[in-house]
Amino acid sequence: xxxxxxxxxxYVETAGQEGHDWQGTxxxxxxxxxRQSGEPRPTPLIYQRHGEDYLVVASKGGADDPPAxxxxxxxxxxxxxxxxxxxFHARARxxxxxxxxxxxxxxxxAWPAYAEYQEKTTRDIPVxxxxxx
Numbered sequence: 001x002x003x004x005x006x007x008x009x010x011y012v013e014t015a016g017q018e019g020h021d022w023q024g025t026x027x028x029x030x031x032x033x034x035r036q037s038g039e040p041r042p043t044p045l046i047y048q049r050h051g052e053d054y055l056v057v058a059s060k061g062g063a064d065d066p067p068a069x070x071x072x073x074x075x076x077x078x079x080x081x082x083x084x085x086x087x088f089h090a091r092a093r094x095x096x097x098x099x100x101x102x103x104x105x106x107x108x109x110a111w112p113a114y115a116e117y118q119e120k121t122t123r124d125i126p127v128x129x130x131x132x133x
Contacts, residue, residue: 008042015085019044025110030056030092030130031080032072040080043069047083047130048110050103054081054090054130057107062120070126081130089133094126103127 011019011029020026028047031040045056058070073079073092081090095103104127108114118125 005042008044011044012042012082016083020084022046028054028056029082030069031082032069032092033076033078035072035075041069041072043067045069046107046111048106050106050129052132054083055095055103055107056128056130057111057114058126058128059114059117062117062125064121064123066123066126070128073128078133079130081132090130091133093129093131095129099129100127103129 007019008029011027020028022044025046026048027044029042030045031042033039034041048055058066060067077092079090079092081088104114107127114125
């Protein structure tokens with residue numbers, strides 16, 4: 001997670017004017033449904049565009065276990081996304097092995113530390129494609 005829930009609230013309240021531009025890159029808010037609670041779980045994530053789609057990375061800083069938001073979208077791939085003031089429903093999917101090399105390079109361009117995160121774990125860090133529903 002990039003920043004705390006109070007920052008997520010400010011992102012939402014200001015249509016991304018506060019929080020979209022973050023440490024030299026860009027962030028969106030991905031809201032998944034909690035796989036156990038069923039409650040909405042908003043998470044700020046670095047993103048990049050790829051055509052009409054949005055890309056995010058399930059890195060968790062290189063931890064051996066995936067982030068909770070990724071487990072949530074595996075259970076239910078129907079998510080909500082907010083980019084600046086644009087809120088929309090999307091379907092999340094993990095990039096295929098054929099897609100991943102190109103998409104990984106796009107995300108490395110946005111946040112080079114992803115390479116270090118991958119070196120820290122044996123887990124193959126996924127790139128997630130968010131396709132507008």
